[in-house]
Amino acid sequence: MKKLTYIAIPITIQSIIQSSLSMIDQLMVGQLGETAINAVGFGTKLSFIFILALAGITSSTSIYASQFWGGGDKKKIGSVLGMTLTTASILALITIILSIVFPHFIMGLFIKDTAVIALGADYMRIISLGLIPLFIVNSFASVLRSCGDAKTPMITGFISVIMNTLLNFILIFGIGGITGMGVKGAAIATTISRFVECVLILYLFHKKNLLQLKVLDYFKFNKKLVSLFTITMLPLLFNEALWAIGDSVFSAIYGSIGGIQTAAMMSTFPIQGLSFGLMSGIGAASGIMIGNLLGEGMNDEAYLYGKNFIKLGIMFSIIIGIIVSLFGPYYIELMKISPEAKEYALKILNIFALVLWIKVSNMIIAGGILRSGGNTKIILVLEMIGMWCIGVPVGIAVSTYTNLPIQWVYFFISFEELFRMLVGLKLFSKRSWMSNMNASLEDAM
Numbered sequence: 001m002k003k004l005t006y007i008a009i010p011i012t013i014q015s016i017i018q019s020s021l022s023m024i025d026q027l028m029v030g031q032l033g034e035t036a037i038n039a040v041g042f043g044t045k046l047s048f049i050f051i052l053a054l055a056g057i058t059s060s061t062s063i064y065a066s067q068f069w070g071g072g073d074k075k076k077i078g079s080v081l082g083m084t085l086t087t088a089s090i091l092a093l094i095t096i097i098l099s100i101v102f103p104h105f106i107m108g109l110f111i112k113d114t115a116v117i118a119l120g121a122d123y124m125r126i127i128s129l130g131l132i133p134l135f136i137v138n139s140f141a142s143v144l145r146s147c148g149d150a151k152t153p154m155i156t157g158f159i160s161v162i163m164n165t166l167l168n169f170i171l172i173f174g175i176g177g178i179t180g181m182g183v184k185g186a187a188i189a190t191t192i193s194r195f196v197e198c199v200l201i202l203y204l205f206h207k208k209n210l211l212q213l214k215v216l217d218y219f220k221f222n223k224k225l226v227s228l229f230t231i232t233m234l235p236l237l238f239n240e241a242l243w244a245i246g247d248s249v250f251s252a253i254y255g256s257i258g259g260i261q262t263a264a265m266m267s268t269f270p271i272q273g274l275s276f277g278l279m280s281g282i283g284a285a286s287g288i289m290i291g292n293l294l295g296e297g298m299n300d301e302a303y304l305y306g307k308n309f310i311k312l313g314i315m316f317s318i319i320i321g322i323i324v325s326l327f328g329p330y331y332i333e334l335m336k337i338s339p340e341a342k343e344y345a346l347k348i349l350n351i352f353a354l355v356l357w358i359k360v361s362n363m364i365i366a367g368g369i370l371r372s373g374g375n376t377k378i379i380l381v382l383e384m385i386g387m388w389c390i391g392v393p394v395g396i397a398v399s400t401y402t403n404l405p406i407q408w409v410y411f412f413i414s415f416e417e418l419f420r421m422l423v424g425l426k427l428f429s430k431r432s433w434m435s436n437m438n439a440s441l442e443d444a445m
Contacts, residue, residue, distance in 0.1 A: 004285050004312075010150035012281030014141075014157040016274060027270075028168050029186050030335040034263040035115050036183050037337065041266035042110045043103075043120035043183075045251060047127055049244035050095040054135050056240035057087055058142040059287075059367075060233035063374055065146035066288045067436070070295025074211045076225060081143050081211075082218030083229055087237075088135035099128035110248070111255040111262070119183050126187035133198030140205050146288055147211075152204050160197035164189050235376040239383050246387040250413060253395045254406060260337075261406040264344035267335050271328060272352055275320050279360045282313050286368030294373060299434050306369045306428060310361060317360035321353035328353075347407040355414045358421050365424035373433040382423055391416035 029036045061084045068076045098106065103121035111117065141153035170178055171185030181188070206215075254265045286309040293302040328349040332342050366379050395413040398404060427433060 003289060004282070007145070007148070007150050007288055008281030008285040010154040010281075011145060011284045012278060014150070014154040015277035015280035027334055028172050029183060030267065030337070032172075032182055032336070034260070034337050034341065035113070035119060037263050037266050037335070038111060038113065038116045039119035039123055039183055040186065041269065042107055042116065042251065042255070043123035043187075044127065045110060045248050046095060046099055046106055046124065047131060049241060049248065050091060050131055051134070052240040052244035052247075053091055053237055054088055054138055054240075056236035056238070057084055057091075057233055058138050059236050059240075059371055060084075060229060060376070061139065061142045062146045062284075062287055063232060063291060063371055064229060065143050066291030066372065067295030067374075069147045070292040074213065075217070077143060077147070078211050078213040078218045079221055079225055080229060081139060083221065083226060084139045084142070085136070085218070087233070088139060092131045092135050095131055096128045099124050110252050123183050123187045126184060126191055130191035130194040133194040136198050137194070137201050140201050144205065144210070145284065146291070149208070149210065152208070153201065156197050156200040156204065159200060160193045163196055164193035167192055232374050232376050235380040236371070239376070239380040242384060243387055246392055249392050250395055253399045253409065253413075257399060257406050257409065260341045261344050263337050264341040265348060265406055265410070267332065267337060267341070267345050268348045268352065271324060271331055271349060275324060275352070275356060276359070276363065278320055279313060279317055279363065282309060282316065283360075283363040283368045285309075286364050287372045290369055291372040294434060294436055297436055299431070302372075302434060303431060309364050309369065310425075310428075313360045313364040314357050317357040321356040324353040324356070325350055344406055347405075348410055351407055351411045351414070355411075355417060358414070358417045361421045362417055362424060365428055366420065369428060370424065370433045373435045375433045375435065378427065378433070382420055382427070386416040386420040390419055 029040050061080055064080045065077045068074075068080070103124040104117055106124065107117040107120045137153075137156070144150070144152050167189035168186055169175070171181050171189050172183075173185075174180030255262050286306065290302045290305055290309075293299075293305065329346055332345045332349070335342070335345075337345070366382060370379055391413050394415060395409060398409050398412045
């Protein structure tokens with residue numbers, strides 16, 4: 001529990017800070033009306049796909065860094081960091097080009113409102129530039145956390161969100177001689193704050209000299225390590241990318257239902273993100289701590305830790321769900337949307353609170369425990385079956401062939417989460433996910 005607290009609390013605070021960036025944008029942009037809310041909501045979809053793909057890459061980084069730290073091999077951690085930066089930079093460049101060249105086309109995939117598309121395209125172009133510092137921050141943060149330093153990413157993230165809040169207020173609404181830029185101002189504020197966070201984390205990382213390596217050492221790759229890292233990373237990368245595409249399909253489904261109901265759904269996303277942020281510390285700590293134990297060959301302890309993590313996740317997520325139901329109405333009242341949209345938003349939040357414990361269980365089981373052993377192919381299969389064989393078909397069928405309101409469409413889509421949780425628990429109990437990366441890499445370097 002002491003180690004969990006030491007690792008999980010800073011990660012949770014950082015996740016809340018990152019979720020706050022979205023919430024602050026949404027709250028401030030929410031003062032501009034439903035068109036602006038939808039523009040920001042859909043304008044972030046391509047970046048969201050990149051962010052989840054990045055999460056797949058850094059998850060692999062965390063798997064290896066955690067086990068190598070447990071085995072005391074800093075040189076291998078440096079190589080893993082270099083591979084992470086190389087892969088992420090390629091994906092970032094592709095996403096930026098698409099966002100700048102084809103923003104109207106991409107926005108049109110989700111919604112047909114021309115006013116929303118025009119506003120969202122401007123937002124998409126600007127926000128894409130912030131993906132460069134974002135992948136650098138996440139890469140270094142994943143290594144720091146895996147090596148037991150969760151405080152540094154928390155501190156840099158906190159500074160970033162403070163700056164983003166101040167810049168949002170100035171650039172969205174205007175102050176003094178500065179003219180308010182609305183949605184564009186929100187995008188500029190977020191992008192600037194990400195660059196500042198990037199500079200800070202790079203400075204602190206190299207000041208601490210945690211790995212005791214030179215920058216060029218990060219890019220001295222061993223063929224066997226590259227091969228094994230790639231084998232682990234690709235399923236996670238494809239998993240997160242395909243999951244993000246599936247989530248975008250869900251957004252398109254919500255977008256097809258209607259303007260008021262769509263705005264209601266978009267207005268709940270920051271609360272959903274904040275709720276996951278509150279639980280992300282346990283999810284991330286489970287992967288790090290169990291990875292450390294597997295790297296030391298302590299499989300029985302790793303299994304016991306896994307059981308306790310699942311129990312803690314369920315308990316805390318039920319508490320958070322109750323809080324969301326109680327205080328959600330106060331958040332929705334801050335949004336300048338119609339009374340009817342507010343009513344839909346409250347119903348969506350109540351259903352979210354009801355299924356949150358299932359979603360969090362999946363975050364811990366698949367996102368933390370099972371991944372820590374490096375068997376990422378089974379996770380890809382599990383999550384893709386849930387998303388593409390259950391969630392997407394059910395969502396399309398319910399929205400197309402029924403007249404159910406958006407909260408019930410959301411409810412039926414969430415059934416895929418239950419499937420993944422039950423299968424994930426079965427896989428966990430079999431223990432076949434446990435493996436020691438150090439043993440597999442004795443001749444790597």
